[in-house]
Amino acid sequence: TQPTTRQSDPFYGHEQASRLCARFITHLFACPELPPSSSNSQVKLPHFIAYALHRTKLHSSVTFAALQLKACFPTARGSSGHRLFVSAFMLASKVICDDTYSNKSWSIVAQGMFQLREIIQ
Numbered sequence: 001t002q003p004t005t006r007q008s009d010p011f012y013g014h015e016q017a018s019r020l021c022a023r024f025i026t027h028l029f030a031c032p033e034l035p036p037s038s039s040n041s042q043v044k045l046p047h048f049i050a051y052a053l054h055r056t057k058l059h060s061s062v063t064f065a066a067l068q069l070k071a072c073f074p075t076a077r078g079s080s081g082h083r084l085f086v087s088a089f090m091l092a093s094k095v096i097c098d099d100t101y102s103n104k105s106w107s108i109v110a111q112g113m114f115q116l117r118e119i120i121q
Helices: 015-029 045-056 060-072 081-096 103-109 116-120
Strands: none
Touching: 015 045, 015 060, 015 081, 045 081, 045 103, 060 081, 081 103, 103 116
């Protein structure tokens, strides 16, 4: 018999948190789950968030601080929930953590969906 292969988890073990974050963002900001077609990506927002949580390994307090940041500024708009989440996540990380990621690292966390110059802005 062949060993059973475990299917890869598309949420990297962060399904509950990523779905909660995505729902919060899509409802508060009326964003679609898919990024704009200009990004050349079809990564749905919950999977995008799960990858960011997995890749950064930041404490959950950073994730929820990012959501709180967005809730404090509901008039803030972006072209996608992906952009809104990554910008709030970056800010929360910089405020809460002593050791922050480089802009290039954030570009990787964002799965190349945004140009490095967009991350810097």
